[in-house]
Amino acid sequence: MGLFKRGNVWWASVMHNGKQHRFSCKTLDKTEAQAVYAKILLELKQGKARVKESKPNEPEKPELTYAEFYEQHYLKWCKGRQSYYASKKYFLKVLPEWFKKLRLDEIKTRELELVQNHFMELNCSIATCNRYLSIIKASFTKAEEWGIVSEQQLRAIRKVKPLKGESSRLRFLTEEEIEKLISNCDKEIYPIVVTALNTGMRKGEILNLKWDNIDFRTGFIYLEKTKKRLS
Template sequence: MGLYRRGKIYWASLTHNGEQIRFSTKCRDKKEAEAVYAKILLELKIGKVAVIQPEKKEKITFNQFFVEQYLPFCKKQSSYNTKRYSLNMIPEWFKSTPLMDFNTRHIDLFVSELATTRKPATVNKLLHIVKHAFRKALDWELIDEATFKKIDKVKPLKGETKRLRYLNQEEIQRLLSHCDNYLYPIVFTALNTGMRRGEILNLKWENIDLKNGLILLEKTKNGERREIPMNESLKTLFRQLYTQRRLDTDYVFINPKTGTRLTEFKRSFATALKKAGIRDFTFHDLRHTFASQLVMAGIDLRTVQELLGHKTITMTLRYAHLSEAHKREAVRTLENKLYHNFITISLQAK
């Protein structure tokens, strides 16, 4: 009981005459909402308010909920733009359906329709976003548990290829050597931290703690705060950038032409890849490279999970096979360098 938010508006919940009642304070500011809530409680106590009418269950559509309540809630997440763009791929009939009317058939049709023109990975990503939206609708009591269970029971499509592309040491050096002056620090940061593209471009100098060697991320994909340690090479890079920084912006990485926050470098990155002779590679694969190199260096998966900011170990397990493969390769190297001649000589002597 108390105050809670639905989108940008604060709602209140209280018990009156043995019945739980929820109503809108019609306030966006928390202090104003608290004042309204306190006034209602006082009036109830002295008997001034005879009865409070409970909220009427409005038949809001998926589109109304997604735009007016869900997206504002996601605004601080790094995945906000992805979720906002995803609305363009959702069919109109789906967006116009009232939240309380959804059932398993609606989600099945949604998945089937998308699967005719989209890859399984894209369909599953959209399904995940839709399910998360309905989860928040349940939390905010816009739908009931039974409705959510009907939606949640729909499984992701099979046949999704889990792509894992990473660079070896020689490829890393080639790529860095072909990055131009403003791209090099961005790529170097990704390779040494595993940070996502959005996290890097949103970096401000207040997030860089050179004294303690930490990058402090307030805005991450899963909405949780993350601290990333910097190695000496990265600290040296940021010290150089700090001495050359512009005083008219707080952002670390800026557009050299406009002096504003850098938002795109796709063409420069593609050029660097081409010059380095690297194919089938995306900027996000630098994150895979960071994790893969750590695992192959013997770092445990739990530590890699924390560095990447994965909420669960499940996502990190995709790198587990690299650890085993690297161990086998290490044993083979040892055999070739130290014991091959010894075994051969021993067998001949017998």
């Protein structure tokens, strides 16, 4: 009897009425699993609970919101592995609240298209919109590898295409190219490169920025000449 892991999700094994039962604690966190396990044992002792055993062929996934998964698991994995961790940490701040509160299993093609529309309505550049989409897709790729979401859901996520409209001569850097670029930046050029990657701003626009152009409360950068706001 006790706790054990199946994939990345914690499970528990208990004896009840002479039979051994296994059930999912529906969490990746051991402390949370211990609390669930202790509660079940107490309720069984008091006769207040019935153990419903989880079927081995039914994948059990923790009921995480996207924000919880991103902050508690994906960002922790990114830290120390990817040199552009700071920009991925900032990404959570610009996501709309309704998207953050969605459970992972609720996010499909439609939800990603809606979040694309959200950033377009904020007048974000196409490059920025596509960068944000790539971050969401990358996080779901890890979630599928960890057994948190299904392969079928990941396929639905990947159906959402980047926005078109920029010159065909342009292309987007891959995750690996971005990592190599930032890892080779010195301290002086690092903030310029990170700003360019996250906003799509030109070099001249970045170098001509003034503190008055930046709204730290909303996370927007305002460009006076183009009258655009970039996040």
